[in-house]
Amino acid sequence: MKFINLLLTLVVVSVLTSSCTQHHKSSILGVWEADQATQQVGSDEELGYYNHLEITETHIRATSFNMVAIEGGDTQKKFNERERNMNYAWKAENKILVEDALFDIEFMKKEMILKNDHIEIHFNKQK
Numbered sequence: 636m637k638f639i640n641l642l643l644t645l646v647v648v649s650v651l652t653s654s655c656t657q658h659h660k661s662s663i664l665g666v667w668e669a670d671q672a673t674q675q676v677g678s679d680e681e682l683g684y685y686n687h688l689e690i691t692e693t694h695i696r697a698t699s700f701n702m703v704a705i706e707g708g709d710t711q712k713k714f715n716e717r718e719r720n721m722n723y724a725w726k727a728e729n730k731i732l733v734e735d736a737l738f739d740i741e742f743m744k745k746e747m748i749l750k751n752d753h754i755e756i757h758f759n760k761q762k
Contacts, residue, residue: 660725662742663690667758678753682733685719688758695721695733 669686685697697719700712723733731740731749738749745760 660692663731663740663747664692665690665760666762667747668761669756669758671757672754674754675752680736680751680754681719682721682736682738682749682756683754684717687714690723693722695723697721 667688667690669688672683672686674680674683682697685699687698687700689696689698698714699717700714702710703713705711721734723731726732726737729740731738733749736751738751741748741750747758747760749756749758
């Protein structure tokens with residue numbers, strides 16, 4: 636009887652842990668735009684050069700844009716030509732390796748924060 640209870644407990648914990656990890660893995664997918672970044676003076680985190688990320692199951696397509704004024708007082712996004720495809724891998728439920736840089740990752744509804752000792756970037760989900 637104790638063995639069955641232990642086995643059931645292990646199965647439940649495994650399912651709960653797996654579903655949390657799967658939730659994060661699916662939450663990261665989509666188009667993200669950075670609206671705020673804080674970087675340590677003298678550090679050179681490559682991810683900090685980009686403010687637009689398109690994240691799939693296998694990679695991150697990183698680009699940048701500037702908001703430019705157009706006639707009539709409106710603004711629009713103008714993407715520059717710098718683009719980078721980056722590999723990423725989950726290292727734990729809240730840790731992700733982007734190229735060679737390890738980040739803590741947090742999700743809050745349609746927001747994501749990537750941070751490590753050198754940089755913290757806040758993203759909003761667009762799609």
